[in-house]
Amino acid sequence: MSRYFKAEITENISLNKDYSLLTFHPLTSSIDPGPGQFYMIGCVSDGGGSPESPAFKYVYDPLLKRPFSLFRRTDKGFQVLYRIRGKGTAIIRDMRKGAVVDVLGPLGNSYPMPPENKTALVVAGGLGIASVFYLAEKIAGSGGSAHIHYGARTETDLLMVEDLRTIAGTLNISTDDGSCGEQGCVTDMLGDFLAQNQTAAAAGVIYACGPHRMLEAVSVIAKERGIEAYISAEERMACGIGACLGCVIKTVNGYKRVCKEGPVFRAEEIVW
Amino acid sequence: MSRYFKAEITENISLNKDYSLLTFHPLTSSIDPGPGQFYMIGCVSDGGGSPESPAFKYVYDPLLKRPFSLFRRTDKGFQVLYRIRGKGTAIIRDMRKGAVVDVLGPLGNSYPMPPENKTALVVAGGLGIASVFYLAEKIAGSGGSAHIHYGARTETDLLMVEDLRTIAGTLNISTDDGSCGEQGCVTDMLGDFLAQNQTAAAAGVIYACGPHRMLEAVSVIAKERGIEAYISAEERMACGIGACLGCVIKTVNGYKRVCKEGPVFRAEEIVW
Amino acid sequence: MNLSVDIGKLKLNNPVMTASGTFGYGEEYSEFVDLDRLGAVVVKGLSLQPREGNPPPRIIETPAGMLNAIGLQNIGIGRFVKEKLPFLRRFGTKVIVNFFGDSIEEYSEAARRLSGEEGIHGLEMNISCPNKEAGWCIFGTDPRVTFEVVSAVRKVTDLTLIVKLSPNVTDIATMARAAEEAGADALSLINTITGMAIDAFTRKPKLGNITGGLSGPAVKPVALRMVWEVHKAVKVPIVGMGGIMNAQDAIEFFIAGATAVAVGTANFVKPAAIGDIINGIERFMTDNAVPDVKELIGSLIT
Amino acid sequence: MNLSVDIGKLKLNNPVMTASGTFGYGEEYSEFVDLDRLGAVVVKGLSLQPREGNPPPRIIETPAGMLNAIGLQNIGIGRFVKEKLPFLRRFGTKVIVNFFGDSIEEYSEAARRLSGEEGIHGLEMNISCPNKEAGWCIFGTDPRVTFEVVSAVRKVTDLTLIVKLSPNVTDIATMARAAEEAGADALSLINTITGMAIDAFTRKPKLGNITGGLSGPAVKPVALRMVWEVHKAVKVPIVGMGGIMNAQDAIEFFIAGATAVAVGTANFVKPAAIGDIINGIERFMTDNAVPDVKELIGSLIT
Numbered sequence A, B: 001m002s003r004y005f006k007a008e009i010t011e012n013i014s015l016n017k018d019y020s021l022l023t024f025h026p027l028t029s030s031i032d033p034g035p036g037q038f039y040m041i042g043c044v045s046d047g048g049g050s051p052e053s054p055a056f057k058y059v060y061d062p063l064l065k066r067p068f069s070l071f072r073r074t075d076k077g078f079q080v081l082y083r084i085r086g087k088g089t090a091i092i093r094d095m096r097k098g099a100v101v102d103v104l105g106p107l108g109n110s111y112p113m114p115p116e117n118k119t120a121l122v123v124a125g126g127l128g129i130a131s132v133f134y135l136a137e138k139i140a141g142s143g144g145s146a147h148i149h150y151g152a153r154t155e156t157d158l159l160m161v162e163d164l165r166t167i168a169g170t171l172n173i174s175t176d177d178g179s180c181g182e183q184g185c186v187t188d189m190l191g192d193f194l195a196q197n198q199t200a201a202a203a204g205v206i207y208a209c210g211p212h213r214m215l216e217a218v219s220v221i222a223k224e225r226g227i228e229a230y231i232s233a234e235e236r237m238a239c240g241i242g243a244c245l246g247c248v249i250k251t252v253n254g255y256k257r258v259c260k261e262g263p264v265f266r267a268e269e270i271v272w
Numbered sequence C, D: 001m002n003l004s005v006d007i008g009k010l011k012l013n014n015p016v017m018t019a020s021g022t023f024g025y026g027e028e029y030s031e032f033v034d035l036d037r038l039g040a041v042v043v044k045g046l047s048l049q050p051r052e053g054n055p056p057p058r059i060i061e062t063p064a065g066m067l068n069a070i071g072l073q074n075i076g077i078g079r080f081v082k083e084k085l086p087f088l089r090r091f092g093t094k095v096i097v098n099f100f101g102d103s104i105e106e107y108s109e110a111a112r113r114l115s116g117e118e119g120i121h122g123l124e125m126n127i128s129c130p131n132k133e134a135g136w137c138i139f140g141t142d143p144r145v146t147f148e149v150v151s152a153v154r155k156v157t158d159l160t161l162i163v164k165l166s167p168n169v170t171d172i173a174t175m176a177r178a179a180e181e182a183g184a185d186a187l188s189l190i191n192t193i194t195g196m197a198i199d200a201f202t203r204k205p206k207l208g209n210i211t212g213g214l215s216g217p218a219v220k221p222v223a224l225r226m227v228w229e230v231h232k233a234v235k236v237p238i239v240g241m242g243g244i245m246n247a248q249d250a251i252e253f254f255i256a257g258a259t260a261v262a263v264g265t266a267n268f269v270k271p272a273a274i275g276d277i278i279n280g281i282e283r284f285m286t287d288n289a290v291p292d293v294k295e296l297i298g299s300l301i302t
């Protein structure tokens, strides 16, 4: 049972030109992840050959593993929902079923589940959905239900919406260009929701993941209304396990490591 | 018509654990190669994606293209017979049909065809066969026939023997361990052949490719018997086109570039 | 098969240690690596007082390498001794503490404080961190200043003293001799090479600190050359590092003249790397009939 | 869109040139690159007399880089002028001749000989090649010697004089200032970083010359940092190089302070690289509304 393992790719589905969904199955027994935790994935696959291949052992570009949130678990393994950004994700996109990858995880802390008397208010901006989906699923699984606010730039950036619908209490969608759902930003949508749902506002816990600006706006809203809020942060990472001090974020208690004390922080703790 | 082109992989057959045969088809019109010429192949494929992929554009390890002799031409394209040595060849081994690679070639000079009144004596040590096969085929195609001496360490290092048989006048095989053909080294076999075939010896031209020591031995034999001999040399290469001065070999006329003045040299020119 | 080597008074079970700053305080990696297997654990650089370090981003990947600008963030010697050292004492492995200061006095005081502690077996003096304000780097780039600061530390400690050299110098051999003459028991090299990354679109540096230190496979050729140059220049043992990713890399450093090696960036790439490297060295020695790792040291045939 | 820049008296159509030693004498690459598209062609380093260069192997690939130890093999200035220059004269592109000598006298004599030739538009003085015998490297590592040799060359030539700096120094800014004060019209950097590769099995150096110069993407972070440091230290224009593989890399060098860039190792990786880079710079300027490439120079926001 280790957080460092080799995994076989069991599925790698292209959702559209920019996004894919990878499923990997650990080849040795691994640890159960919590919602909000992440994995670091090596960007060299054995190309269907053997992990003893020189291509697997001696190619050092890309070098570092890439961090990805646990999107959800299926019977085929762990899923990560990812955007093709640079060379690492482009290589992962090209990995085929059966290829073997090096994985480290689950890493970091988890979103705390909402107490029984509280309602989960989930806010996702863009790929932030990857970090909160599993949380929403867990909440649904434990009999609760989450109000999900999901915003993206445009329709094609809205991912896995049908799956989301099955686990959401309510699902409010917005896009910057109005191509789907409300036009505008997800934080405005959250603000409106809270204004109209005083009970949810009074007994809610916010869980947010998305771009820095969005998280800042969420934290302002939460503060104004006195709602407990958790955000998931992102930083460049090398080790993923708290050793290199590379991934720090500024908090009211000094620098904290996103990979260790995070990625989930109380919103009020962050110095925006 | 350019010596620098993208090519599609039309076939990549594993001959055994250590050796494979790659066929690539130029996507733009390319130049006809001569026997003994070589290609430099980029070791990043587009992985079946697009050459615009960041994986294709921004991965710099392996960096340099790898040189490979033209093995032969088929209707599927140009073939190279290669051994999986390090990371570059391991990556090439894993390339699939349809992948696109960056290719430079044909490069260097060619073996001169034997004059009509002369017999070709082909000597190949190990992978040296990759460099002389096309020559033998050309000779067979033009109505001549080559006496081929082909030595390798052991049976599994003897490659494409059946194909070779169809184009050889005579084919003599040796292995270091006697697992196939004569036991011993290919140069001894050549020596014996010349001793027994005075006519071939008197009117022969030697073409040799293989390990340094073997080439040296061939050149000694050729000199002793006054036979014209050509050898194909190997050196580390960067540019492949004579610009970097990286691939020089010591000759009686000073350093010469294997990629430009070579890879084929008159045996007597080399300072062994 | 003998893998043991001596670094000053330190007897290491094998010649593989962790590179400072890449293995935390040991605890972080204990899940992936049996600490008892290591020749030594070298901990993250410490100073008398805790340090906040540089603003993020602190890490940028580069081709076959990475830039870091951690800025020597650390919990300070006091908290290290109280909170981290007890964990390390549980292992048989040697503990080497990497430290630094802003002045000769701070260096001496840090060394003095560390020397009294049970469970600290050696000191590695970082005179070469490139992430500090300009003036500071003089400890690692001016041989007279190097001599002075190493001499001062030498006076206050009996522990094995390893001086860690900066590669950002014209002549590493001169720096090495200065440290040796000042009483260093060993030298370690290389620290990171100062580099920089820029975002073409925002026109801003990619690191919060503008510049950072380059490590990883990209720097290995430079590290190997410097180890070889220093090996020819001094008598004290060398701890070689810079881009060691596998056992073969480590063997190359031994051949160039290193008595031991340290593994840094590789830990990030593969958390079990250092264990694999030790196993790989053993396998190499078996396969190539090398009964004693010391036979490899400085065995370059030129 | 304006891509033209001035390097000394040289007006370049665009700021992209070839790095000396990686583009032969221009002819070799004319099949893959339209030489008229280039800002300038910088030819392989020349000396008064032809040189044999180092024994092979001369090239070793390293992670995201390569070591070379060509040893300045060249056909000599005489043959260059007779055999190679006529070809280059056919193009509108500026021709910059990289040269070196073993003494101040040789440097001056070489510069004098080159200055009279039609079709040579500028000189690049290599004081930094790491592949020569020990004593020689002092031209590029001791600022007083740099000042002296550059001053001597300055006296004998009116051509634009670019001095090419070595990265193997503690303080590149000091070296840059020495060259500037001695009359250099421009500075180019970086040359290769000295490195080494060892075969673990044979225990021999992988290069015939033991050490060689590291180039390629691996060194880019170091090159970028040095360009930035030199940009802050001098007024003369800088030709930046070291690991430029694509247009974005080139833009980063402009932002760090380079007025022009040179492309080296990339030519080997993709023979059409330099043309692609020029096209890519144009595309970047269009996409990002940069009407004049000069706007980018030294535009780093810190």
Ligand SMILES: Cc1cc2nc3c(=O)[nH]c(=O)nc-3n(C[C@H](O)[C@H](O)[C@H](O)COP(=O)(O)OP(=O)(O)OC[C@H]3O[C@@H](n4cnc5c(N)ncnc54)[C@H](O)[C@@H]3O)c2cc1C
Pocket (backbone or CB within 6 Å): A038, A062, A064, A065, A066, A067, A068, A069, A070, A080, A081, A082, A083, A084, A085, A086, A087, A088, A089, A090, A127, A130, A131, A233, A234, A235, A236, A237, A263, C060, C061
């Ligand atoms: C805790 C955490 C969870 C994440 N979860 C997801 C997810 O579920 N889905 C998803 O698509 N992306 C996620 N990301 C971002 C993802 O890690 C980057 O998109 C990815 O590393 C880009 O790699 P690349 O090689 O394609 O890009 P390149 O730009 O080539 O990468 C260069 C380097 O920068 C790092 N890097 C680049 N972008 C980021 C980024 N945004 N955050 C951190 N490091 C970065 C890379 O890891 C690499 O070291 C997450 C990041 C963090 C820190």
Ligand SMILES: Cc1cc2nc3c(=O)[nH]c(=O)nc-3n(C[C@H](O)[C@H](O)[C@H](O)COP(=O)(O)OP(=O)(O)OC[C@H]3O[C@@H](n4cnc5c(N)ncnc54)[C@H](O)[C@@H]3O)c2cc1C
Pocket (backbone or CB within 6 Å): B038, B062, B064, B065, B066, B067, B068, B069, B070, B080, B081, B082, B083, B084, B085, B086, B087, B088, B089, B090, B127, B130, B131, B233, B234, B235, B236, B237, B263, D060, D061
């Ligand atoms: C003119 C010429 C023709 C060749 N023809 C063939 C052929 O038909 N089939 C075949 O299998 N091999 C051939 N080789 C050798 C082939 O180029 C190497 O096996 C290959 O480059 C190894 O790459 P790698 O990445 O797997 O190994 P690595 O060891 O990882 O390569 C590291 C670097 O060393 C270079 N290198 C390693 N071995 C050699 C070598 N023997 N010669 C030159 N450079 C080398 C690589 O190109 C690369 O730059 C030829 C070499 C030359 C010079």
Ligand SMILES: Cc1cc2nc3c(=O)[nH]c(=O)nc-3n(C[C@H](O)[C@H](O)[C@H](O)COP(=O)(O)O)c2cc1C
Pocket (backbone or CB within 6 Å): A244, A246, C019, C020, C021, C022, C044, C045, C046, C068, C070, C072, C098, C126, C129, C164, C190, C191, C192, C214, C215, C216, C217, C219, C241, C242, C243, C244, C262, C263, C264, C265, C266
């Ligand atoms: C994230 C990081 C932090 C580092 N911190 C320190 C440090 O605190 N003290 C020190 O002497 N060296 C430090 N180093 C340098 C390493 O110990 C080592 O010298 C360098 O990384 C080269 O080795 P590598 O290529 O194997 O990583 C650090 C390196 C990295 C990558």
Ligand SMILES: Cc1cc2nc3c(=O)[nH]c(=O)nc-3n(C[C@H](O)[C@H](O)[C@H](O)COP(=O)(O)O)c2cc1C
Pocket (backbone or CB within 6 Å): B244, B246, D019, D020, D021, D022, D044, D045, D046, D068, D070, D072, D098, D126, D129, D164, D190, D191, D192, D214, D215, D216, D217, D219, D241, D242, D243, D244, D262, D263, D264, D265, D266
């Ligand atoms: C094979 C080779 C030969 C070189 N020859 C010279 C030379 O003759 N004169 C010189 O000043 N620089 C020479 N250089 C250095 C390059 O001009 C350039 O400074 C260096 O390679 C860094 O750029 P790059 O990373 O783009 O290659 C040579 C570099 C290589 C790789």
Ligand code: FES
Pocket (backbone or CB within 6 Å): A236, A237, A238, A239, A240, A241, A242, A243, A244, A245, A246, A247, A248, A257, A258, A259, A260
């Ligand atoms: S990534 Fe190393 S401490 Fe977080």
Ligand code: FES
Pocket (backbone or CB within 6 Å): B236, B237, B238, B239, B240, B241, B242, B243, B244, B245, B246, B247, B248, B257, B258, B259, B260
């Ligand atoms: S490989 Fe560059 S000259 Fe031959």
